[in-house]
Amino acid sequence: MRPLEGIKVLDLTRALAGPFCATMLGDYGADVIKIERPGAGDDTRGWGPPFIGEESAYFLSVNRNKRSLTLNLRDEQAQQIFLKLAADADVIVENFTPDVMTNFNLGYEDMKKVNPGIVYCSISGFGASGPYRDRPAYDQIMQGVSGLMSITGDLGGDPQKVGIAVTDIGAGMWAAFAVMAALFHRNSPSGNGEGQYIDLSMLDAQIAWMTYQAGYYFATGDAPQRLGAAHPTLVPYQGFKGGDGKFFNVAVGSERLWERFCRGIDRTELKDDPDYATNGDRVNHRSQLVQMLEEHFRSKDADDWVADLQAVSVPAGPINDLKDVFNDPQVQHREMLLEMPHPTLGSIQQTGLPIKFSATPGELEKHPPLLGEHNRQILNDLGYPDAEIDQMATSGVI
Template sequence: MTPLDSLVRERITDGLKMLDGVRVLDLTSSIAGPYGTQLLADLGASVTKIEKVEGGDDTRGWGPPFLDGASLWYLSVNRNKESVTLDIQRPEGRAILDELIGSSDVFVVNLVQRAQQRLGIDAGQLRAKHPHLIHVSLTGFGLSGAHADLPCYDLIAEGYSGIMDLTGEAHGGPQKVGTPAADLLAGQDLALATLAALYERKSTGRGRSVDVSMVASAVRFMAPRIVPFMGSGQRVTRSGGRDSVLAVYQVFDTADEPITLGLGNDAIWRRFWSAVGRDGYGNSDAYASNEKRREAREQIVEVIAHMLRTQPRAHWLALFAEHRIPAGPINRIDQVIDDPCLQDRNMFYAVEGARGWVPQVGLGIRFDGKGGVHRRAPPTLGEDTERVLRQRLGMSEACVAGLKDAGIV
């Protein structure tokens, strides 16, 4: 018995159609690029995923855990796509790629500039042939600069951007975020930039060359920490489950399980003390502003910590919800999946794929009250090769068979 067995079974639907008619050719692998193109696919774009004939996307080998032989990492970022295997290093494969590019609106690649130029798929060469094309590159450090040729993974970007330096306990070492944050941030930027370029093309008829850097996306994520440093010169250090700006914004222990508590403004500060029956703290001039509370932070935190340890988590969360005080549990993954509020938003479901049921995390964005995006399960390797070659490029059955026998597709 696994969590998959209890998930809601989602059937094939039309999904969202806001990007219906937009064709995306996806030459990316791993997490960042595929996550970005999945977002476009969820919004209705037709995404064709080009994969290596042998092995396919790198994430197909990431495991365990596997589900019916498929990597669950791969399954997390590749729904609503079709998979075509193609050896683009060989002339016949490259010719097929050129045909697919010519009939696409967006071409996405996660190779460094030098590799793109060697293969003839950089923005300069492709947009000279196809002025309408939106060419999107997602790399570790961007297409130019001293580090442009360096490889990069999420771990590298999190360290380079300062995320790791500010993550973890004050007296511990730097920590990586518990999810591939830099990958997902860059993937979101990929989708955002593509949408902007598509919107502009409606009036100009011309595409764009988009350069997304994992490190730059991660650095922008750090703006609320970097800007205060640049303006003050005060170096920020790790603070664990506490915040260095707000006086009370951290993890507290209760009689059983910990909670998060954020007293982010003066009104919430007063409501908190009213809720716990100690209005004197809330109305005291000594604590009337966050600046004053920061000066007395150690004393305040000690009082709150002592009080919260007297009752279990459920008691405090119910009380704080009643008084609209920002607080919450620190959920494990299994508790997140079981959360009724998230289940009501259809955040977790299973879809039927070629090898059985596959777990998925929903888009989480609703349009006119609806949030269902499922059109098809993540594809098996090369699942759509023959259909795409025959239907989209008009190849004969004999021609496709010859390409398969030669190992080109």
């Protein structure tokens, strides 16, 4: 048994935040039915290049462990099909702009009448309330609005976005956590079997991730500034370049590590220099210390420095590209690169499952579905005969 065996999820999401949430649930055993627009599907089916065959690499990356059902939710018959699905579902996840589902008569209040135990999670850019509720949102917009871009980039340089859509992915992770919390409450004695509505905002989710940077603002009243690869309160704690032009990271997070660091780079005299005696001293003299270290690190290749520092138990590591990452022996040992069969592509590579349960592990059971691949299977299970399914396909219901 996987931990979410028996949980049925109706996934009405597209792009990234919602699909990532539903994939997390599917990876650990939930039966996820991805409901898509007939003829078009999730927007990301067309996001490319790159494509693998005719499939978008983007879509393939966040839609495994799902079955695909096409429904034109503007059609009354399609709405009735959705209601039948919802009657014994556990979870609905959607990321339309607020009120879209209500306008289809498929909002939470409608679903609660059909299934009082439903957990209904709505993911949107700004949430279901407030002055910005109707604004459209994509990840880059939210990285800017949330303040994330203001602290990302080089000192004195332009604001930069993070290299992956962390506001989308973070919202998806918060949503998966919220769904699990709501299911736990529903199934507890105090929950009485009742579901609830979850209002998940990408803005809220990203601000919650600001943690210590927000703490610095609360403490000083000053907005934190961009520091490139450096840390605002620890020195040296950043990236450096070796003599071969490759970059590596160093993380000196304590005075004990500072002493080891000085030994590891063969500069023990720095340990006794009053300008660098404590982390506070090093922060106050950041620019001169970093400049000195940058010059010193040009004397050897990056991998050699990493080996020297690791030999004295100082956290250090290469700055890998993704080719390096997926050829790394630790990554491979942890099964974070997997392959799974696909009906039109032979096999595809996928990132592995990050949570390793001892008793109920997840698995890559279902390939990212073809558009409408499971229409007949799902509708047959609901009691629709093949002839009626053919008629619905012809008339555009599915």
